[in-house]
Amino acid sequence: MELENDTRISEFLLLGFSEEPELQTFLFGLFLSMYLVTILGNLLIIVAVSSDSHLHTPMYFFLANLSFVDICFTSTTIPKMLVNIQTQRKVITYDSCIMQMYFFILFIVLDNFLLTVMAYDRFVAICHPLHYMVTMNPWFCGLLVLVSWIMTVLYSLLQTLMVLQLSFCTEVEIPHFFCELCQMIQLACSDTFLNNMVMYFAAILLGGGPIAGILYSYFKIVSSIHRISSAEGKYKAFSTCVSHLLVVSLFYCSSLGVYLSSAAPQSSHASAVASVMYTVVTPMLNPFIYSLRNRDIKRALNVFFKGKPLKDFF
Template sequence: MEPQNLTSVSEFLLLGLSEDPRLQPFLFGMFLSMYLITVSGNLFIILAVSSDPHLHSPMYFFLSNLSLADFGFISTTVPKMLVNIQTQSKSISYVGCLTQVSFFSLFACLDNVLLTVMAYDRFVAICHPLHYTVIMNPRLCGLLVLISFFISLLNFILHCLMVSQLTFCTNVEITNFFCDPPQLSNLACSDNSTSTVFLYCIGAIFGGIPVSGILFSYTRIVSSILRISSSGGKFKAFSTCGSHLLVVFLFYGTGVGVYFSSTVTSSARKGAVATVMYTVVTPMLNPFVYSLRNRDMKRALWRLLGKAA
């Protein structure tokens, strides 16, 4: 079969998590519930931070931007999956798949970079507490978020250009519930070695550098905490970064777990199920991690709910 140019491929097929008709109502209800919980939780975080003067600090400013990234991250994949289950269709158009890949890379990178920025914020708060307000001034905070969006936009453009250069055969089937960039690259009919290397290079740059920044920040944080003499002081210092550290473990732990599960198991369907962990579960848990472990956030949420009532 002669490969066709990507622009001539009208649609792709998303095989989803299961083709069993009896499981479709359960999957629809489960993912709709998870999506609504994620959207409402992250929107409440954004509204609470913007409306409560007690939360107008760098940490909560970055948290509201992380919630915005999580909202976009899950909205890129789950709504199309719900529509396909409801309409009993598996198709996604070429434009829809290209858009999904690009925005998936945009919000994944934004999550990645914002977690690094938040790690730097915790580093300054613990290692340089007396200079915290001077260093983390509103101008620097705004600049860090602006740089995060710029880096993510660059990642978005590179993924868009990479996918647009691929050629596919007709009736392309993707064994996932969204257009996963690595799977899309592997399904190309033409020689995809260049695009695969390019994809890994993008991942190494836009993923490896932020991870290195987080590791460096927490190495310095742990070193500073160990120098504190009292156990109460150590606990107080660690509690200031506990929520962020838990979110970091959730985001990178599930991502690494998906990578290893895809290399160990030969079943693409099991790999798709594992993908749910970092594309759906992690954005859903982030608001709970920050709200349940933070007294100020809980107060702000109760005040917000009281005003709404």
Template sequence: MESGNQTGIRNFLLLGFTEDPDLQPLLFGLFLSMYLVTFTGNLAIILAVISDSHLHNPMYFFLSNLSFADICFTSTTVPKMLWNIQKQNQVITYAGCLSQVFFFILFACLDNLLLTVMAYDRFVAICHPLHYMVIMSPRVCGLLALGSWCLSVTASLPETLTILRLSFCRSMKIPQSFCDLPEILKLACSDTLINHTVVYFMTITLGVFPLSGILFSYYQISSSILRMSSVSSRYKAFSTCGSHFTVVSLFYGTGLGVYLSSAVTSSSRTSLVASVLYTTVTPMLNPFIYSLRSRDMKGALVRLISRAPSLMHRAFGGLS
């Protein structure tokens, strides 16, 4: 490989899973199906929360924000992957790669922060139920959601902008299906100390600290539940936290799997599979977890589906 600053090169190559043309239709169908399920499932949750007055409370307000973040998170990587598979073209432009890095980090951080806020919401609801409506007022909920967005943008900008100072070698091949920041930094010919410092700082600030907050919240929640004398009260408290705890475990489990697999093994194939679980499978499963474990959500989705034909008739009838 010839090193040196190749300023004329402005494209990266996303190697993806395989170059075998016989497997391309299978991969295209698989990821298209997963993307449609993710988009439809999360959109259904958003519409259910908006349309059903029974779900107008802080828990489902944050859930609708999480569903929107999951749609955007998946849309950052999968459509480009599908386009490359369909066209049998591995190229992504330099600007397109930077954009993908920015939005990928933004929505990954947003997912993380929203899960933290949702853990705090469950902590207040179970440990301080008498003050719940005062503490989690609509104004506070709005500020928490807005703060999550602002912090996510703040984290994404420096990690993306510091890439602009790098020069790259002639090999611009990324062994991933999207522009993954650690893989991009491996291709740089110039010093990446600043980049890695920014990445580690943001990971600790918006990764380790929120996770610590979630664990502390669930420690307090568990202690409060165990002190309850009524078995039915314990069951109700556990059921309200079950969906969120499952999503948290899935999110952090797959996320840690991505980075541990890349640190422990040099196999790009293992890292690629772990990344798919993190970026595609987790957002797809979240709607199922919440809809299956929440009676209120199941009822709202049933009512939404039952109203769908009349709403479509009104919409298309008005156009005719």
């Protein structure tokens, strides 16, 4: 029993963004609004894709999965932060922290994989259009998503089990608004060499691999578009990739900003603020990026809402 008390503490403190009382109401309203917009926007994407048979294509199948993951991703961190702000308590129990870390890793890595799968979908559609429906058949699309889920579940489980082996000597303060893996490892008072090695190796394999796949796909896409003779054909082909390119750029640039800010001295607050970009802002903007210039999505939503203009629902 003494060993358990030494290696497991009962709770952590999430320091969040600011301790100034006058900012708490503003922060609560800001993040609540962003969370509700994220949920509504991504739900509309799922509704549009599921309700319109014309959107039962690989591209929109992956988009609906991305929207579902984004809903789960933001729901992992934002509700707890809102509760802490409202109650003026920064406490999170040990078990809740471990669960939050597990699901955060799962959904962010799954986001990464889905963006890679969507890049491959655009690669096949533009570079091998005659074989597109044969290659991207429903069985293969489902297999890609299933494999992505299996890999992320196993990786999240591995990281969580390794954190469970760490000991935390006293009640510790996490300079963040959620239980992040890096912060947990830094706060441990036991040897974290193996944890760091696994984390860095996973960053190269699960981060660098998808980025390389996306870059290769778009290198081949640009080469294929360049060979198209007509300007209209080039524009039509490239327009199918614009939304995905914007989402990929937003996701990876914000993630890179987090790691650059965490590498800087006295970076705890800067890292927490930078994390908002890919944990809150990116999932919130994804539905707008994919739907604002997408006639198919707008038409599907208009049909679902019995032809009523979309502006009446915002």
